[in-house]
Amino acid sequence: xxxxxxxxxxxxxxxxxxxxxxxxxxxxxxxxxxxxxxxxxxxxxxxxxxxxxxxxxxxxxxxxxxxxxxxxxxxxxxxxxxxxxxxxxxxxxxxxxxxxxxxxxxxxxxxxxxxxxxxxxxxxxxxxxxxxxxxxxxxxxxxxxxxxxxxxxxxxxxxxxxxxxxxxxxxxxxxxxxxxxxxxxxxxxxxxxxxxxxxxxxxxxxxxxxxxxxxxxxxxxxxxxxxxxxxxxxxxxxxxxxxxxxxxxxxxxxxxxxxxxxxxxxxxxxxxxxxxxxxxxxxxxxxxxxxxxxxxxxxxxxxxxxxxxxxxxxxxxxxxxxxxxxxxxxxxxxxxxxxxxxxxxxxxxxxxxxxxxxxxxxxxxxxxxxxxxxxxxxxxxxxxxxxxxxxxxxxxxxxxxxxxxxxxxxxxxxxxxxxxxxxxxxxxxxxxxxxxxxxxxxxxxxxxxxxxxxxxxxxxxxxxxxxxxxxxxxxxxxxxxxxxxxxxxxxxxxxxxxxxxxxxxxxxxxxxxxxxxxxxxxxxxxxxxxxxxxxxxxxxxxxxxxxxxxxxxxxxxxxxxxxxxxxxxxxxxxxxxxxxxxxxxxxxxxxxxxxxxxxxxxxxxxxxxxxxxxxxxxxxxxxxxxxxxxxxxxxxxxxxxxxxxxxxxxxxxxxxxxxxxxxxxxxxxxxxxxxxxxxxxxxxxxxxxxxxxxxxxxxxxxxxxxxxxxxxxxxxxxxxxxxxxxxxxxxxxxxxx
Amino acid sequence: xxxxxxxxxxxxxxxxxxxxxxxxxxxxxxxxxxxxxxxxxxxxxxxxxxxxxxxxxxxxxxxxxxxxxxxxxxxxxxxxxxxxxxxxxxxxxxxxxxxxxxxxxxxxxxxxxxxxxxxxxxxxxxxxxxxxxxxxxxxxxxxxxxxx
Numbered sequence: 001x002x003x004x005x006x007x008x009x010x011x012x013x014x015x016x017x018x019x020x021x022x023x024x025x026x027x028x029x030x031x032x033x034x035x036x037x038x039x040x041x042x043x044x045x046x047x048x049x050x051x052x053x054x055x056x057x058x059x060x061x062x063x064x065x066x067x068x069x070x071x072x073x074x075x076x077x078x079x080x081x082x083x084x085x086x087x088x089x090x091x092x093x094x095x096x097x098x099x100x101x102x103x104x105x106x107x108x109x110x111x112x113x114x115x116x117x118x119x120x121x122x123x124x125x126x127x128x129x130x131x132x133x134x135x136x137x138x139x140x141x142x143x144x145x146x147x148x149x150x151x152x153x154x155x156x157x158x159x160x161x162x163x164x165x166x167x168x169x170x171x172x173x174x175x176x177x178x179x180x181x182x183x184x185x186x187x188x189x190x191x192x193x194x195x196x197x198x199x200x201x202x203x204x205x206x207x208x209x210x211x212x213x214x215x216x217x218x219x220x221x222x223x224x225x226x227x228x229x230x231x232x233x234x235x236x237x238x239x240x241x242x243x244x245x246x247x248x249x250x251x252x253x254x255x256x257x258x259x260x261x262x263x264x265x266x267x268x269x270x271x272x273x274x275x276x277x278x279x280x281x282x283x284x285x286x287x288x289x290x291x292x293x294x295x296x297x298x299x300x301x302x303x304x305x306x307x308x309x310x311x312x313x314x315x316x317x318x319x320x321x322x323x324x325x326x327x328x329x330x331x332x333x334x335x336x337x338x339x340x341x342x343x344x345x346x347x348x349x350x351x352x353x354x355x356x357x358x359x360x361x362x363x364x365x366x367x368x369x370x371x372x373x374x375x376x377x378x379x380x381x382x383x384x385x386x387x388x389x390x391x392x393x394x395x396x397x398x399x400x401x402x403x404x405x406x407x408x409x410x411x412x413x414x415x416x417x418x419x420x421x422x423x424x425x426x427x428x429x430x431x432x433x434x435x436x437x438x439x440x441x442x443x444x445x446x447x448x449x450x451x452x453x454x455x456x457x458x459x460x461x462x463x464x465x466x467x468x469x470x471x472x473x474x475x476x477x478x479x480x481x482x483x484x485x486x487x488x489x490x491x492x493x494x495x496x497x498x499x500x501x502x503x504x505x506x507x508x509x510x511x512x513x514x515x516x517x518x519x520x521x522x523x524x525x526x527x528x529x530x531x532x533x534x535x536x537x538x539x540x541x542x543x544x545x546x547x548x549x550x551x552x553x554x555x556x557x558x559x560x561x562x563x564x565x566x567x568x569x570x571x572x573x574x575x576x577x578x579x580x581x582x583x584x585x586x587x588x589x590x591x592x593x594x595x596x597x598x599x600x601x602x603x604x605x606x607x608x609x610x611x612x613x614x615x616x617x618x619x620x621x622x623x624x625x626x627x628x629x630x631x632x633x634x635x636x637x638x639x640x641x642x643x644x645x646x647x648x649x650x651x652x653x654x655x656x657x658x659x660x661x662x663x664x665x666x667x668x669x670x671x672x673x674x675x676x677x678x679x680x681x682x683x684x685x686x687x688x689x690x691x692x693x694x695x696x697x698x699x700x701x702x703x704x705x706x707x708x709x710x711x712x713x714x715x716x717x718x719x720x721x722x723x724x725x726x727x728x729x730x731x732x733x734x735x736x737x
Numbered sequence: 738x739x740x741x742x743x744x745x746x747x748x749x750x751x752x753x754x755x756x757x758x759x760x761x762x763x764x765x766x767x768x769x770x771x772x773x774x775x776x777x778x779x780x781x782x783x784x785x786x787x788x789x790x791x792x793x794x795x796x797x798x799x800x801x802x803x804x805x806x807x808x809x810x811x812x813x814x815x816x817x818x819x820x821x822x823x824x825x826x827x828x829x830x831x832x833x834x835x836x837x838x839x840x841x842x843x844x845x846x847x848x849x850x851x852x853x854x855x856x857x858x859x860x861x862x863x864x865x866x867x868x869x870x871x872x873x874x875x876x877x878x879x880x881x882x883x884x885x
Contacts, residue, residue, distance in 0.1 A: 389790075389791075391817075392819035394880075397875075405865075409839060468845070484854055
């Protein structure tokens with residue numbers, strides 16, 4: 001169990017690696033910098049210093065590049081928070097920066113999920129907000145008084161630069177410096193990571209990837225050295241990860257899986273024992289300090305694997321200890337007895353606890369990763385989110401390009417030289433490829449490991465072929481000609497040029513993807529007209545500011561849950577449902593209101609004290625993500641609870657099974673509240689040349705129900721391009737029915 | 738301890754058979770595991786989970802001006818959708834590229850004859866270049882505005 005190799009002093013290893021490098025330099029016969037003229041003789045720097053300078057240049061260039069490539073949206077529009085979820089994070093950060101940590105931790109928000117409210121302090125991962133608020137206070141302490149919004153917008157690019165550095169260190173631990181530099185350069189521009197960390201995308205994933213790679217780096221160091229110091233640092237990094245993202249469950253299952261694989265392949269040693277025991281105990285205690293996590297690490301099935309492997313670690317170490325003390329015969333008898341007892345007891349206890357409900361089964365979100373069809377059949381809300389759809393081949397290529405080709409090569413190099421830490425990266429790679437295949441959103445977790453493996457692959461290929469290059473050595477004249485290898489030098493040059501060409505196309509692809517696909521704020525839209533000029537649609541902010549300035553403070557706004565966070569953050573009004581989607585019944589009630597005819601919907605709206613209703617309509621501009629396109633989800637979710645059992649999806653389709661908004665459309669659809677709110681007064685509008693009035697440019701049809709009046713609503717505001725439409729709910733009649 | 742062991746055997750009788758683990762069951766070597774990983778990589782990057790959940794057709798079809806139905810290989814204008822065939826063809830190219838690089842690495846071993854080395858190098862270059870340009874062309878077919 002105690003390996004002599006582990007007692008190698010690190011200084012000796014460092015010197016040995018330097019010596020090898022210098023030898024390689026002499027063999028190659030070239031130095032990194034050409035010979036300086038004689039009068040600059042004092043500036044001839046040593047090989048080690050050249051190496052350090054090169055590393056510094058590459059890493060700083062990669063860090064600066066990763067920050068700048070995420071700034072497209074800021075340059076094209078302005079520094080504004082994007083999408084939906086970041087608005088909630090922004091609002092929480094503002095609250096934290098103003099009120100302080102204790103009121104933030106105990107915050108109960110009565111302006112969301114009316115009339116239920118939401119306990120924010122206990123239902124979020126505070127890492128992102130705490131990081132941004134801390135940065136804000138630090139900057140203010142040195143009199144750089146930038147607004148909270150700027151800190152929030154630029155936090156993700158800043159952390160991407162830090163991710164570049166951590167990737168370098170991680171890959172250096174796994175392979176060598178060369179692969180570290182290549183991996184760092186690749187992760188600075190990989191589109192899969194950029195998609196969730198552009199400037200303005202103020203979401204948990206922006207810092208979670210940094211925390212995850214930091215934890216992995218510490219874990220690899222802990223496994224390699226077996227020291228308590230690195231294991232404790234790993235536990236602290238894990239705590240930071242738990243505080244920042246719900247995806248920490250991936251880590252707490254991957255690390256035990258790694259330990260288990262090492263046990264199975266016979267590589268378990270005291271280093272792994274120390275590392276994992278420390279990380280599990282300290283990590284679990286620290287993770288339970290986050291209120292959202294609470295007691296889950298000892299109760300939920302997602303954490304049971306870690307607990308099981310922890311027990312197995314102790315047993316394995318104890319068995320090894322006994323084996324060294326007892327005779328073979330005694331040991332055999334004792335081992336058989338203990339093994340049967342332990343297995344029987346753990347199975348019985350596990351089954352009893354699961355049956356009693358003390359150990360909760362896998363929750364829906366994570367269970368759908370193991371059984372992808374579960375969400376589609378059982379939980380429509382999870383199935384409706386477009387990020388949760390399975391991945392197609394083009395998403396892989398679009399987000400990763402050359403990395404998809406290089407990943408198997410990296411795995412090959414790891415498999416050919418198996419050791420403890422290589423097994424970790426192999427497991428990480430394989431599991432994340434599978435999870436990315438199940439859910440598009442998890443491409444983000446795949447991107448870093450693809451960069452690491454590709455860095456290993458590129459360095460593997462290049463180092464093999466660099467050695468084949470002819471040495472232009474003026475001192476020695478002999479040249480060994482290898483008859484079995486015809487044009488060694490030329491082939492090597494060709495391979496190196498080919499690899500360079502691939503990497504250059506990778507940068508062009510990544511920059512194109514970033515600029516075209518991942519740099520749109522979603523809250524501000526832009527389109528190019530026939531003459532090439534760009535037209536900006538700022539309808540969302542126009543509508544939210546109208547709400548903020550023209551409605552009473554305690555007005556309740558009903559909309560579909562997508563827009564909840566934006567309404568609370570920008571319009572500062574109370575809403576019924578938002579993106580947290582924690583209460584399916586409440587969302588279902590809103591869905592019933594949207595799908596019912598006006599009089600039924602009015603009852604629901606009176607019940608919930610709604611004063612204003614907000615819908616998104618894209619028929620005039622051709623904006624495709626509007627509420628009519630989402631309408632079927634409202635019907636499905638509305639019909640999924642008891643009170644909405646009269647709502648059947650089939651009623652909203654034509655008898656032939658089509659979803660149509662024109663004259664052929666189903667009368668139930670043509671008279672429901674959502675239809676009327678979207679198409680009120682639209683029948684008199686001419687949208688396109690040669691088409692009749694009321695032509696919907698998204699559904700490409702002339703609407704069926706054109707001239708109608710609203711009974712229970714009155715139109716309050718429609719934005720410039722009709723994208724957001726706000727209606728006021730009329731009060732009850734003065735004289736009753 | 739022996740007393741606890743004896744209890745079940747006071748009632749049950751051990752049958753006189755000897756079962757051995759068959760000798761051909763062995764823990765797989767690293768390269769065999771690499772082969773299995775590569776096969777699963779082929780399936781996952783081909784979008785097999787998407788195929789199972791969304792159940793797209795194997796190839797799409799469109800009707801031309803004469804009313805004949807013509808097959809469509811790639812689901813165009815969408816990055817997040819695919820037909821089954823195009824997914825498997827593309828992931829085949831990805832794996833081919835990977836294998837090409839592995840072959841290029843193996844072509845540098847000592848002790849190979851001239852013919853073997855030439856064949857390995859040719860195979861390696863062909864696989865890598867075909868895979869790279871093939872996947873690039875597939876993407877251009879799928880997204881007509883790619884790289885514009």
